[in-house]
């Protein structure tokens with residue numbers, strides 16, 4: 335279980351002005367650093383939304399660039415022990431979007447996020463983000479995607495030790511037409527970036543809109559060779575939508591919290607996922623802090639892991655939920671009693687769930703062999 339590392343940061347009762355601020359800062363920056371094994375574990379991150387992944391440090395820079403917005407850190411992150419409804423989480427993204435609305439901002443946050451994942455031992459990252467147009471700053475959706483790609487290239491040429499690919503996100507709130515436009519943009523970039531853009535994400539507030547309206551866009555994306563990573567059954571009572579989307583079928587599922595019968599899903603949904611061997615991207619802290627799962631021990635990781643189904647531990651929004659991938663692996667281990675061997679296997683098996691081409695998968699597998707600690711060989 336997570337513990338709050340607050341006791342070593344300030345003396346009891348010492349809450350005078352500056353001390354309190356320093357204390358709050360330290361809690362934000364240092365809360366729950368993972369143990370060495372998990373930090374050194376080579377990792378694959380497959381479910382990370384760019385604007386949800388902005389760290390405290392990057393947020394500082396953004397806030398100081400735009401002081402007139404009067405945005406405070408408490409509005410952009412959900413700290414240890416705090417919970418929000420999913421609806422409140424989506425309010426947080428609105429605030430962050432106000433802070434990230436120029437090419438310069440996107441370049442900075444994308445480079446920071448990539449560098450932070452690399453520093454956390456992530457060797458392969460599939461980053462996802464929703465192309466946004468901002469009338470005030472002249473930002474277009476095309477420039478948005480180009481800027482993320484520029485950040486990926488710059489990190490590579492600066493020698494950051496991580497392979498990054500991009501998934502273009504469709505926000506389900508924006509409906510049929512926007513989804514189709516986004517798919518066309520993603521297709522173009524898939525072709526012009528030599529596979530750096532390799533898929534499409536479906537995300538956004540799951541309580542808004544219906545997957546049925548997005549089917550033609552998703553089908554087109556699939557036909558053109560884009561891989562599909564779809565948020566599915568993140569909230570209860572979406573059996574019909576999930577069934578419809580599973581018929582595509584998607585290449586990976588985000589969350590899938592309410593798919594199985596024990597939580598109101600159905601055996602036939604589970605059967606479809608299993609039959610098509612569709613990996614699940616599971617984000618423990620995100621689901622607990624967003625209150626779709628009551629506590630860590632009741633997380634659906636347990637259900638799917640016991641089935642032997644491919645499960646990939648991911649962060650979702652490491653900035654908003656104040657976590658990192660090492661912590662998520664450690665949390666899975668401590669909650670479900672997984673040994674270092676089991677965790678190693680979990681991180682290794684994630685390679686087969688990536689959308690990377692076969693030669694890159696082989697390279698990653700070789701890397702894992704080279705990095706394997708003595709005791710686990």
Ligand SMILES: CNc1ncnc2c1ncn2[C@@H]1O[C@H](COP(=O)(O)O)[C@@H](O)[C@H]1O
Pocket residue numbers: 383384385386423427462463464465503505537538539540565568620624650651
């Ligand atoms: C918590 N669970 C979640 N469920 C569904 N969608 C989510 C999400 N977390 C993030 N997003 C999606 O990612 C966007 C922010 O990153 P980008 O601006 O695209 O980089 C959010 O606006 C939402 O559409």
Ligand SMILES: [Zn+2]
Pocket residue numbers: 381383537565588650
């Ligand atoms: Zn997500």
